Amino acid sequence: MDKIDQTDEPTRRTSYGQRRKDRIDALAAASIDEEPGISLIRSAWKRLRRNPIFLVGLAITVAFVVLAAIAPWIAPWDVTASPLLDKVRPQTNPVPGPEPGHLLGGDDRGRDLFSRLLVGSRQTLVVGVFATLFGLLGGLTLGTIAGALGGWVDSLVMRIVDVLLSVPSLLLAFTVASLAREPSQWTLIIAIAIVQVPIFARLLRGAMLAQRSSDHVLAARSLGVRPWAIVFRHMLPNAMGPVIVQATLSLAVAIIDAAALSFLGLGNPDQRQPEWGQMLGLAQRYISEAPHLAFYPAGCIIVVALGFTLMGESLREALDPKSRR
């Protein structure tokens, strides 16, 4: 077997699961700083402030969050109403085009497309944030247990995590989501969260193990500090760096996964409430007559996911001592 490459380029013969594991471990390893936390964050911020890539990502993210927050109040039309219904002609003109007052035209039920895109950002945000949050919580719990206790508990938890990681994430999310009797926004959130858990767990466990053998943990032990205080006061706060970076990147993945699952019809069954993935799914039918119906929600998904990724990647780069210029 070839030696596993520690860079981003996986060697040909490593398995899918192994590649994912390696990538996560490389992230965890990058967190072992030679500099202390606070100055690290400060110097990272200094570099981030001048990094145009980070600023673009930040701008997209902030714009997205603000728009999602105020969407219902700024949307020109009610998303469930069909003001353009009388323009819909199933045979000749299934999708009404743009006209004054309707910037992007309507969808096949005469609903204002622009308003639906705007309000659709809310579900995307909610699913993305909650899925990442739950994934983070689950991953933190498992990673802390494994990293703090070690031994057979660590082995058990990490084998389960490895199994979960060996399944392609979308397939896993799809399976979990389809197990739910009634699909809803929450089954979507839980399905995506379950996909995120092993990533966070492995990342945190790696960082916790590095902390465990660190000098300051030894020093704390030499002063008789109790084990729980060692874990929660001395290890966990110092192991969180890569996890926070991963959370930013995971938001992008969660948003894409949410859109994919909604597209496949596993999302919110209430089709009156807009969601980008679901809008994309409905656009399929009119892809030749009205490609813009697919283009707009897809563009939104891409831009938002790009925003989170740009931000997360530059954050990772800034915190990674190895990539410092």
Place this chain on the structure above:
Amino acid sequence: MTQQTHRPSQFGGGSAEPLLSVRDLRVTFQRHGEEAFHAVDGVSFDVRPGQTVGLVGESGCGKSVTSLAIMGLLPDRGNHVEGTAVFDGEDLLTLSRSAMRDRRGSDIAMIFQDPLSSLNPVVTIGRQVTEVMERHQGLSRKEATPKAADLLERVGIPDPKARLANYPHQLSGGMRQRALIAMALACNPRLLIADEPTTALDVTIQAQILALLKELVVDTGTALVMITHDLGVVAGLCDEVNVLYGGKVVERGGRHGLFKNPRHPYTVGLLNSIPRLDAVRGEKLSPVPGSVADNLPWTSACAFAPRCSNAIAPCTQETPQWDGDEVVGFRCFNPMGGPR
């Protein structure tokens, strides 16, 4: 190996019963399917209240492992500890984990080599000092904070109240080591183990930290175990010196005796490798040749023999026995200055 009769130390410091009495300490590292490695191979020494005892040797001689074993801080797996380390009538090596945790920080404390990495980077200095007092003395954080400020002042940190709110990276190297010393002293331990406390510091700061440690030992009667590779540190601080090689004590003596009349060739080698002001200009330093990788097993030879300029035939055939007592002695077939 050593006589069990007690003789008061003739090298200053306390003369009472030993506070810590380490006997035949052995630490063996063994991983699955690998050969056992004897990091510490039968080390014995005593520390009396108010006394400063040095453990000296180069990297890999087992001095740090000795201290970690006494503190119960060795990793859970992959090692085996034998022997006794009696502290105040109790064998530390057989204490339960929680009992040992109660001792650490209150009765015995330790100072580490690298002050920056030994402090938690995301917790303030004040919080790290009060944590120890909260843990062992049952104080609230509010009660502990003024005491922490006093403590920082005592170890020579200026403007201690302001420093309490600082993070480790905001302090200089010397201040960090002082903060670490403050944490170790927070509960007035009776035994302090300092593992190379000055190695990571500037020379001027080194002198300050050593002076501080000396002062604390004199003021409080704390016993100090000083682990170092630097004979200069030993010369300035220690009452008694144990020279370690390959996990065994190869020579022991009071600092004056040891410096004036070293017996073991390894001790001589260590002394010769110190640069001297009065040496002839251009004269080369004479380091001990080879490295610890050349060691022979103690079971059938003297581990130091391959590097020894004084080696004779028995050195590679038999284990040299301890020639001396609890206070002075060496382990050599062909010591400097002839046999005892």
